[in-house]
Amino acid sequence: MSLRTKLWLAIIALLLAVFSGSFLVSMLSAKSYLEQQISMKNADNAAALALSLTQQGADEVLLELTLSAQFDTGFYELIELLSPEGEVLIRRHDTQSASEAPAWFVNAFPLNIDDGAAVIQSGWSQVGTLNLRSHSRFAYDQLWQSTQILALIFVLFMLVSCLIGGRILQHILKPLDDVVDQAQAIGERRFIRIPEPKTLEFKQVVSAMNDLSGRIKGVLEQEAERLQKYQQAANFDKVTGLSNREPFLKEVAAALESDDVNATGSVSLVRIRQLAELNQQWGRATMDSVLQDIGAALQDIVAGHSRWSASRLNGSDFALLAPRAIDPQETAELALNAIGQSLDGRDVGTEIELPTACTIYAHGDTISTLLTRLDNALQKSEEQGGRTISVTVESDSQLRPVRQQLEDWRAILEQAFAQKSFSLDFYPVLGLQGQLIHNEAPVRLLQNGERLSAGVFLPWVNRLEVSLELDKTLIQLALDALNNGSEPIAANLSVAAVVEPGFLPWLEETLAGSPEAARKLCLELPEAMAFRHLERFKPLCHGAKAHGVQMGIEHVGHQLAELGKLSDIGLDYLKIDASFVRDINDNAANQTLLRTLCTVGHSIGVSVYAEGVNNEAEWKILQELGADGATGPGMRTPG
Structure with missing residues (x-):
């Protein structure tokens, strides 16, 4: 009672x-x-x-x-x-x-x-x-x-008297309702703060719970800063602040193996040919300052695009990874202009050659073939001299005008939505004892008798702005599978699910129609989108969780400084990006990073899973670091 x-x-x-x-x-x-x-x-x-x-x-x-x-x-x-x-x-x-x-x-x-x-x-x-x-x-x-x-x-x-007493009782117990809401929020891993009431007893309780929420949020922020420092020290160039070669190549490899909107894009490579001579002429201190300007300029480009990454591969080579960018010439010009303007702005020479190479990558490419294409294109650009851009692709179809490709994909997608040609694939996320936690369910498109992976068509879904319609289709497919007896399913949402105001009412109505299936559904959003639209992500989480849905963030690790903002969302799990997991058994710096990340997640009652586990060695060290589960080619269900 x-x-x-x-x-x-x-x-x-x-x-x-x-x-x-x-x-x-x-x-x-x-x-x-x-x-x-x-x-x-x-x-x-x-x-x-x-x-x-x-x-x-x-x-x-x-x-x-x-x-x-x-x-x-x-x-x-x-x-x-x-x-x-x-x-x-x-x-x-x-x-x-x-x-x-x-x-x-x-x-x-x-x-x-x-x-x-x-x-x-x-x-x-x-x-x-x-x-x-x-x-x-x-x-x-x-x-x-x-x-x-x-x-x-x-x-x-x-x-x-009852009417008046009810009003008085409601006024007196209003702080109690707030306390109950706060207690329920803490139970849901949302460490919120509420105003302290005037009633002494309630004030003491609220003050204690606010202190608890404040301490947890403070710990999260402190740990996030520590994680950011670990990441900076281990994976970033000290002069430019850009990624080092090894973590950058791991990001590229993770993008090539991904099965989402980031599975297609472009990679650009810019070389400062006279860097050694410039160091001798102007001194290392001056050139370090110029390199800092170059790093800041490239970081400004990256900051405006989710999952883009810039790197200093070696002393004179700079690279830009641009997922979802299907015009290689355009992204190469961004990188070239950023570096060129930084050099010209410091007046260290006007004849500095900046040979530039760019290529399009697609799902299924390998690092070796991608680097080979870039090296060949860079050699051609060096032969031409100056600040030229050499574009190379795997097939001539990738160089078709973007407008023509858009029209082709518009027709394909319109037909697919009309004929309901989408389906799901299932990849297991396994726990510490090999038990199934849930199945990741990337979407597939049946086109001319071939099932296209998500990485092939999602970039075009994004560019044609039909992501919301695909999100609804994906959720309906997942609920249908769950109603037919499927194991728990995790569906990946796009940014449209967060920013479109009509999606949440539709989602709540749809989930209410399948209450049993909803309790076995998980919804995920990429880290970049979750943090960029955090205030809109919160109501989506609360609305979905009210129907028993679990909420998670995938591809975690690129914005570790933002982790402190997760204290009042009520997440159920985090998935560590595959670029941090690759070869984790041989990477002491990333081991420290992931151990701390697991500790932070567990401190707020959130499970931590690893993406892209390739072998038993990686999985074994991840278990030692505190991971609760993993997915990837190296994870197989028992039997």
């Missing part, structure tokens, strides 16, 4: 006790008053009637006529005349009660009324004794009417 219910019962019981006591006292007072008044009336009437009969000479006939006439008025229950010896001379008695009061009321409140008595004389001799009793039905009628009116007044006052 809730505290609110108990308080209501206590208030009602108290009001009933008070009103019942008041009602009883009022009833007894009214009863006593009526008894006293009727007894006095009986005495007065008996005396007056006896005096009148005495003055008339006490004739027997006249006595009987007078007493009968008096009885016939209907106001008396009993009129009798007794002889001096006690014999009944005249008796009139009404045995019928015509009272409106119910019998239970008459029995509950009996009126104890004294009869009126007076002596009738004839001269000096006593004729007899007159006994008179007024009819009690009038008293019971009056008492019953008074009781009804009093009860009605008490009921009205009780209702008014």
